[in-house]
Amino acid sequence: MPKEWLAEELSEQYVADYKAFNFVDGEGVRCSLYLSGCPFRCPGCYNVAAQNFHYGQPYTAELEQQIIDDLSQDYVQGLTLLGGEPFLNTQVGIRICERVRQEFGQTKDIWSWSGYTWDELQQDSTDKLKMLSLIDILVDGRFLKDQMDLSLQFRGSANQRIIDVPQSLARHEVVIWDKLVR
């Protein structure tokens, strides 16, 4: 049900993990921020601990500065927001996305993984839509164990899509990332 879950009610603004310079959370070398808390609780979730909104550490200004410093390395392509559920931590998500745009403009990209589908997000709260508008690539949808496929690019199950967000918003329909391999 749209707007059933809201960041303002659920988020503790906690961070489960931060991984600088990794090779698996999207295209190129990336810095990944794992935001805590996810009520979807997909069976087979790879990050069960992060389903708790109180897991990990509070998001801090120091961490934010660290992320900005790490992103400023030439070899880093961009920031990745994962979880947990980033779209139920929009306080942190919007803040870091805006900071990235302010510091780097469009020279660094932002990817995010969400349990929400594109269509669900379209009907949801304004904070979710605002965060979506700051993102370049969305990998959408719940992880479905029976559709699990380890050979998929950047996804765990076949229902998930790698969506080009600006194109999709402009055309009002889902546009798949043009570099999709499989």
Add this chain to the structure above:
Amino acid sequence: MGTRAAATSLDQLRELPVIKRGGTQTKFHPYKLNYVLAQLVPAEADRQAVRQALVVHYRTATAIETRELRPALIQILQDLDLTTAAKAYQDYFIAEQARFSAATNVRDRIEQLFSRDANVVHENANKDSNVFNTQRDLEAGAASRAIGLKMLPDLVAKAHLRGDIHWHDLDYSPVTPETNCCLIDFDGMFKNGYKIGNAEVASPRSIQTATAQMAQIIANVASLQYGGCSANRVDQLLAPFAAINYQKHLADAEKWVVAAQREAYAQTKTKKDIYDAMQALEYEINTLYSSQGQTPFTTVNFGLGTSWIEREIQTAILKIRIKGLGKEQRTAIFPKLIFTVKRGLNLDPTDPNYDIKSLAIACATKRMYPDLLMYDKIKALTGSFKTPMGCRSFLQGWRDENGVEVNSGRMNLGVVTVNLPRIALSAHGDQTLFWEIFEERMATCHQALAYRIERTKEAQPENAPLLYMYGAFGKRLQPGESVDALFKNERATISLGYIGIYEVCTTFFGPDWEQDAAALAFAEKVVKALRDKCQQWAQASGYHYSLYSTPAESLTDTFCRDDILKFGRVPDVTDKEYYTNSFHYDVRKHPTPFDKLTLEERFPKYASGGFIHYCEYPNLTQNPKALEAVWDWAYDHVGYLGTNTAIDQCFECGFKGEFKSTARGFVCPQCGNHDPKTCDVVKRTCGYLGNPQQRPMVHGRHVEITSRQKNMSPEMIKNAARYERTKQSDAQRMVSGGAK
């Protein structure tokens, strides 16, 4: 080990010269006696008494004869009622003598081989000893080792047996005065023709003939020397022969094709010829067997050419490698591919050959190769651009008597590697003592290398006709002429190898020293000191001594095993059961590629005679951009970079990625398959790749160990641990090239 105060009393003996059994004169090193006493005498008071008695014994002496030192020490031990120690010392000496005489006894060695003694079999486990030619090589190797040890200078042979240093390729050298590795002068051979056996071979008239000749030459060179051989700039090398194909097709077209389409026709036909020729070369090299019973350690370098033919050759090499070998499309282990990256040519998206670099990235994510040479860095580090000979050994920039830069046709004469962690362990945290032992060990290495040069010079041109008489080494000598013409005036290199900078620094600064400025400075000082020795020796002799970050395939295991016997299980040094290769980052840690290269990049300017960096990645087939980010960053930091990524394949279930490492080898994480017939496991532990799952002998041992595991007694656990160790060293030897 003795205290500082104790060492001081022995220091009084430093004034005396030490006369070795062979008559050579050296200095007195108190640390050696302190080590012996620490092993023999439990109580420090007793040890101090022995030291004092020894100083008294030599009070009026003018020299210490090592022949006399042992009985004197035994007498002192007995006089002090330390009879157990006296006996142990005597027994140790007798055992050492027996070990040396066994190692130099040809009959013993051969008998061990025929009885398939575990140690001998393991020593050669990279070779499939079921095959006749390999069996012959093992037999000859066993004899050569024994004879070779007797030929070597006494101090060198003993230092080798003790594990102070390693004389590489003892199964060949010094009995056969072979060179180690080289850049074959294909260009000169193609232009001028050559002779193999009874056949006079003329200049090739097509790219197919040129690559067929390359395979023949490689097979022959690989059997006439020990280590790897390389083909420099093959796209540029082969382009003139593909141009002949093009001209032939164009001539045909004039007869049969309408004018407007003739060029397109000739180009299409030539592209097909290029692809076929390069594919034939890939298969030929993988199906060759050298006299050592191995696939020749072959390296192919490419990437600098810009003409359409050169671009086509580069593209073909990569496409063929991506496709894989055979029906199952296995990853080719040979030849090692090295792609040259150059700013302005192929580094950036706006560069003309950027498309080929993109293909190289895709190839590396699927097949690990190609490794990369960064054009500008290689020039800066080694004085000229060229590919390494084999897996990592680099020639240094050199000009001939006419001032012309020459790379192809030059070679490396051999390698002796020093066990650096042993020096550090012997020094017990005392840097002054470290440098004292370092000097002593360097003298042994120098003696070994100088002997190797002299021995190699004794080859006659007719011993290795293709190398010395028909152009592979770039000059054509007559029978009876001195081969030294090819070596002297620094045309050849000879290498001092080293291993274990990580362990050296760990003994002085603890296991996590990588961020410690003092430790880094010390690491750099050690490597620079090695280089300085090489330069001194070069200046004195006219031969180019180069510092070589040894591949350390077997040494990583054997030096460490020797030192466990000598020093026990020292945390983070010997207790890991391997030594870290050359200047490489501790493999147990997880630095980012950028952190790893930042630590390592300070060393190759000293170790310019041999170096390579690797980074470990997850499977990157779907994220080539990430690999490109590292490559691009690395361009301004390191000269030679390898990609290690998870590219194992299971033909049972179709899994592609990283196989799980288990006691019995590697298994598919999806279906548990570990049958080498239906899986392809590719790993790199040094410059070359290998298939650790594919060797029958090791696989049989896997089965044996697996069946043992179910009811493990402590003895069985020990066996399993020992087996794990051998397996590691086997895997490393398997992928070895160049010096062994």
